[in-house]
Amino acid sequence: xxxxxxxxxxxxxxxxxxxxxxxxxxxxxxxxxxxxxxxxxxxxxxxxxxxxxxxxxxxxxxxxxxxxxxxxxxxxxxxxxxxxxxxxxxxxxxxxxxxxxxxxxxxxxxxxxxxxxxxxxxxxxxxxxxxxxxxxxxxxxxxxxxxxxxxxxxxxxxxxxxxxxxxxxxxxxxxxxxxxxxxxxxxxxxxxxxxxxxxxxxxxxxxxxxxxxxxxxxxxxxxxxxxxxxxxxxxxxxxxxxxxxxxxxxxxxxxxxxxxxxxxxxxxxxxxxxxxxxxxxxxxxxxxxxxxxxxxxxxxxxxxxxxxxxxxxxxxxxxxxxxxxxxxxxxxxxxxxxxxxxxxxxxxxxxxxxxxxxxxxxxxxxxxxxxxxxxxxxxxxxxxxxxxxxxxxxxxxxxxxxxxxxxxxxxxxxxxxxxxxxxxxxxxxxxxxxxxxxxx
Amino acid sequence: xxxxxxxxxxxxxxxxxxxxxxxxxxxxxxxxxxxxxxxxxxxxxxxxxxxxxxxxxxxxxxxxxxxxxxxxxxxxxxxxxxxxxxxxxxxxxxxxxxxxxxxxxxxxxxxxxxxxxxxxxxxxxxxxxxxxxxxxxxxxxxxxxxxxxxxxxxxxxxxxxxxxxxxxxxxxxxxxxxxxxxxxxxxxxxxxxxxxxxxxxxxxxxxxxxxxxxxxxxxxxxxxxxxxxxxxxxxxxxxxxxxxxxxxxxxxxxxxxxxxxxxxxxxxxxxxxxxxxxxxxxxxxxxxxxxxxxxxxxxxxxxxxxxxxxxxxxxxxxxxxxxxxxxxxxxxxxxxxxxxxxxxxxxxxxxxxxxxxxxxxxxxxxxxxxxxxxxxxxxxxxxxxxxxxxxxxxxxxxxxxxxxxxxxxxxxxxxxxxxxxxxxxxxxxxxxxxxxxxxx
Numbered sequence: 001x002x003x004x005x006x007x008x009x010x011x012x013x014x015x016x017x018x019x020x021x022x023x024x025x026x027x028x029x030x031x032x033x034x035x036x037x038x039x040x041x042x043x044x045x046x047x048x049x050x051x052x053x054x055x056x057x058x059x060x061x062x063x064x065x066x067x068x069x070x071x072x073x074x075x076x077x078x079x080x081x082x083x084x085x086x087x088x089x090x091x092x093x094x095x096x097x098x099x100x101x102x103x104x105x106x107x108x109x110x111x112x113x114x115x116x117x118x119x120x121x122x123x124x125x126x127x128x129x130x131x132x133x134x135x136x137x138x139x140x141x142x143x144x145x146x147x148x149x150x151x152x153x154x155x156x157x158x159x160x161x162x163x164x165x166x167x168x169x170x171x172x173x174x175x176x177x178x179x180x181x182x183x184x185x186x187x188x189x190x191x192x193x194x195x196x197x198x199x200x201x202x203x204x205x206x207x208x209x210x211x212x213x214x215x216x217x218x219x220x221x222x223x224x225x226x227x228x229x230x231x232x233x234x235x236x237x238x239x240x241x242x243x244x245x246x247x248x249x250x251x252x253x254x255x256x257x258x259x260x261x262x263x264x265x266x267x268x269x270x271x272x273x274x275x276x277x278x279x280x281x282x283x284x285x286x287x288x289x290x291x292x293x294x295x296x297x298x299x300x301x302x303x304x305x306x307x308x309x310x311x312x313x314x315x316x317x318x319x320x321x322x323x324x325x326x327x328x329x330x331x332x333x334x335x336x337x338x339x340x341x342x343x344x345x346x347x348x349x350x351x352x353x354x355x356x357x358x359x360x361x362x363x364x365x366x367x368x369x370x371x372x373x374x375x376x377x378x379x380x381x382x383x384x385x386x387x388x389x390x391x392x393x394x395x396x397x398x399x400x401x402x403x404x405x406x407x408x409x410x411x412x413x414x415x416x417x418x419x420x421x422x423x424x425x426x427x428x429x430x431x432x433x434x435x436x437x438x439x440x
Numbered sequence: 441x442x443x444x445x446x447x448x449x450x451x452x453x454x455x456x457x458x459x460x461x462x463x464x465x466x467x468x469x470x471x472x473x474x475x476x477x478x479x480x481x482x483x484x485x486x487x488x489x490x491x492x493x494x495x496x497x498x499x500x501x502x503x504x505x506x507x508x509x510x511x512x513x514x515x516x517x518x519x520x521x522x523x524x525x526x527x528x529x530x531x532x533x534x535x536x537x538x539x540x541x542x543x544x545x546x547x548x549x550x551x552x553x554x555x556x557x558x559x560x561x562x563x564x565x566x567x568x569x570x571x572x573x574x575x576x577x578x579x580x581x582x583x584x585x586x587x588x589x590x591x592x593x594x595x596x597x598x599x600x601x602x603x604x605x606x607x608x609x610x611x612x613x614x615x616x617x618x619x620x621x622x623x624x625x626x627x628x629x630x631x632x633x634x635x636x637x638x639x640x641x642x643x644x645x646x647x648x649x650x651x652x653x654x655x656x657x658x659x660x661x662x663x664x665x666x667x668x669x670x671x672x673x674x675x676x677x678x679x680x681x682x683x684x685x686x687x688x689x690x691x692x693x694x695x696x697x698x699x700x701x702x703x704x705x706x707x708x709x710x711x712x713x714x715x716x717x718x719x720x721x722x723x724x725x726x727x728x729x730x731x732x733x734x735x736x737x738x739x740x741x742x743x744x745x746x747x748x749x750x751x752x753x754x755x756x757x758x759x760x761x762x763x764x765x766x767x768x769x770x771x772x773x774x775x776x777x778x779x780x781x782x783x784x785x786x787x788x789x790x791x792x793x794x795x796x797x798x799x800x801x802x803x804x805x806x807x808x809x810x811x812x813x814x815x816x817x818x819x820x821x822x823x824x825x826x827x828x829x830x831x832x833x834x835x836x837x838x839x840x841x842x843x844x845x846x847x848x849x850x851x852x853x854x855x856x857x858x859x860x861x862x863x864x865x866x867x868x869x870x871x872x873x874x875x876x877x878x879x880x
Contacts, residue, residue, distance in 0.1 A: 010677070027677045027843065029642075029841055030841075046645065047597070047599075047644055047645040047646070070840045070841040071841045072841045072842065072843040099677075099812075099843050099844060100812060100813065100838075100841040100842050100843060101812075101813040101814040101815060101838065101839070101841065101842075103839070103840045103841035104839045104840060106840055125836060126639075126833075127639040127642060127643075127833065127834070127836040127837040127840070128642070128836055128837070128840045130640075130642075130643045131642060131643050131840075136643055136644070139599070139601070139643075139644075140599060140644075142600075142602070143599050143600040143601070146600060147590070147594065147600065150587070150590075154587065157487070159487075159579070159580060159583050160582075160583040160586060160587065161579070161583070161870060162582070162652070162669045162852070162870065163870060163871060164667060164871045164873050165605070165652050165654075165667060166618075166654070166666065166667055166873050166878065167878070167879075168878035168879040169879075178606075178620050178621065178622065179620070179621050180618050180619070180620050180621075180629070181618065181619050181620075182618065182656075182666075182878060183656065183658070183875055185878070187878055189620065196870070196871065199566075199567040199880075200570075200870070202469075202567060202568070202570075202571060203567075203570045203571050203576055203579075204487055204576070204579075204580075205486065205487040206487070211651055211652065212602070212605050212651065212652070214605075214606070216622075216623065218623070226606065226622075227604060227605060227606055229602045237450070237467045237539075372539075372540060372541075373540065373541040374541040375541060392879075392880070393566075393567065393879045393880025394567070394880065396565060396567040396568055396880065397567040397568070398540075398541065399541070399543070399544045400510045400543045400544060400546055400567070400568045401469055401470075401510035401511045401512045401540040401541065401543035402512065402540050402541075403467065403512045403539050403540060404539060412602070430601060430602065430603060430636070430640070431603060431604045431636065433604050433606050435623055438606065438607070438608035438622060438625065438627055439607075439608040439609075439832075439833045440639075440832075440833025440834070440836065
């Protein structure tokens with residue numbers, strides 16, 4: 001694809017061991033520069049990994065002497081077998097061409113196996129810090145995850161949609177929205193594509209979107225971001241939320257498979273253990289979960305309308321013990337804690353046809369069946385003391401015939417953070433935005 | 441995937457002709473209701489197409505009588521061969537179950553082959569109007585296009601990224617940005633992922649993003665949107681802009697192939713002629729284009745720093761005549777009209793290593809080689825009288841070593857509008873946002 005000045009082909013660093021004896025060309029960043037008495041080792045980094053370049057002749061040493069780490073180089077030379085080199089092959093007899101400015105020292109040493117920097121230093125210097133293989137790896141896992149999500153849903157005939165991030169009313173959750181000066185009027189940044197994806201079930205039956213959502217989250221925790229990437233799906237003609245859960249399971253399978261196939265090196269570097277997605281993810285009703293917690297966890301959460309983080313952790317561990325599953329569906333959350341468009345549980349109207357998916361102790365996905373009859377929407381809004389007027393556009397879909405449907409939303413950064421064991425979700429976000437951070 | 445109450449399998453409308461003689465179950469919207477004297481025809485619409493249901497027995501006619509168009513139905517019956525039915529098979533002996541509220545009349549008749557509504561009516565009623573097969577089809581083409589774009593770049597080892605849409609300074613183009621109240625500070629909606637994708641070349645070498653961008657475009661034309669979907673790519677270790685153009689060509693091939701494979705019915709319905717992407721897309725330098733226009737078009741644009749729309753149309757037609765290509769690269773645009781990060785043309789510094797791709801008379805893509813040396817950025821900003829300070833985050837990447845690189849941005853809605861021959865880009869946008877429109 002890339003034209004070359006010389007005829008020597010570019011070889012990826014990770015593939016150097018496959019070319020012993022050949023004349024090759026490497027391109028990348030000077031990851032580490034180790035000058036010994038009579039020899040200099042240049043470790044070159046490209047998107048695939050590291051390769052060692054040996055400078056021994058006087059003109060090679062002279063060329064290497066001036067090079068600072070992170071300077072971008074093109075190095076042509078011979079791939080030479082050396083059992084002591086990483087991968088068993090190194091590049092000798094190098095001719096070095098400098099492609100960038102002379103690089104200034106990075107804010108921390110990028111070649112250290114463990115990142116020698118605090119989170120603020122990392123985030124303040126993200127354009128450079130992300131070059132550290134351990135800091136880059138989560139984003140390779142993220143990219144593969146999203147691709148796997150789309151693969152799985154494409155195979156189920158879902159249609160990808162692109163919906164507005166600028167909306168006219170702050171209706172969906174009311175609080176924590178960003179307001180925008182929209183040609184002199186007030187607009188808001190969408191907190192989710194919820195309404196749009198539901199409306200589009202009326203058009204495409206099955207839709208997904210992978211895009212940014214915005215929360216003016218005033219709390220500065222390790223779990224919250226002002227912008228994150230939401231993997232949203234919605235499908236029509238369901239019987240209830242179990243059909244949605246089956247699609248979600250398929251999406252998870254696609255994500256794990258693609259991560260395994262495309263981000264294997266990143267997983268190996270971070271020692272990620274990919275989860276098994278069971279044929280049938282275990283499921284417990286909210287009411288049963290409360291009974292279980294009361295009987296065994298040492299806490300009695302009965303009467304509370306939601307699960308506390310400590311309860312989620314306990315249930316997650318219980319699912320591992322009981323079913324060998326790192327995933328657990330908790331279904332039937334009380335209607336009181338779910339949004340107005342939630343479908344109640346037939347026969348037990350205080351509960352809902354909704355679910356959360358717990359993964360390794362944390363809620364990863366929220367979803368459920370939605371109301372689909374126009375009159376049910378009017379009733380639900382009236383019951384909450386809300387006017388239907390701000391919802392006029394959304395309600396059009398239901399006035400004109402909508403099938404039973406449901407969907408879910410999965411937070412990409414949260415998924416990646418769980419996979420790589422990051423305590424702070426910012427380590428799974430290229431350029432996090434939060435209460436205090438708007439740059440770089 | 442979908443559990444069913446009955447054991448009868450759901451059949452897609454488009455697949456009904458493959459099941460003659462079988463008991464089948466259809467689900468969809470009542471697209472059209474034609475009541476004759478002794479028989480009623482129900483045309484059911486699902487995401488794949490239309491199917492005819494025949495009601496003849498008294499109880500069938502009675503069940504059908506109350507049904508309004510757009511009501512969602514489940515119909516079980518026998519797939520019966522009938523040469524006069526669409527596709528040669530219709531559903532007879534129907535048992536009808538109503539799945540939705542009784543639908544109110546749509547704002548226009550959705551079953552008319554040509555959309556019997558004006559653009560404002562369509563946009564005001566998008567949740568329903570998009571159900572018209574001709575209005576839905578562009579979005580099926582859009583979904584396939586984006587998938588093809590990603591396929592092509594994934595195959596070239598690009599990494600998908602997700603970048604902030606909230607930025608701290610309105611630096612990139614200055615004008616036409618939306619401002620956001622960000623926890624009491626001022627933030628802006630990103631007009632493009634330009635700076636982020638460049639920075640991420642330093643991490644992943646090759647990146648792409650498919651996401652929303654925002655322009656506070658004060659002009660209300662058929663070509664501009666306040667939010668659109670930008671297909672962005674950026675790659676390192678290029679010799680010049682021609683390497684970028686080669687990647688763009690590959691992306692276009694992927695897009696056209698995937699549209700052909702996955703949106704064939706939509707293309708057929710709209711009589712879309714998919715373009716051939718030539719092995720080598722013809723290319724003309726800006727200076728040569730001006731000479732050509734002066735000599736042949738009846739206009740003399742020499743001395744002007746950009747091409748007028750009429751010139752783009754003429755050049756596009758010229759490329760068809762001369763090369764049989766619906767695509768034409770115009771390269772070397774004057775530096776004066778390109779952003780500060782643009783790389784000049786070696787030896788002719790008034791021109792740039794940039795390009796536009798014209799497609800069917802319009803600019804579809806803009807791209808080029810970028811500066812990659814820190815000192816060049818400082819000089820470029822100084823030459824424009826700009827302080828480097830607001831660019832501090834961005835410039836970090838160049839301080840710490842960046843390879844020669846370039847990229848491009850393709851507007852998804854513009855591509856789809858060209859393909860389907862839509863005069864107004866809003867017909868290629870699910871819920872357009874513009875000077876006057878913020879809902880539905």
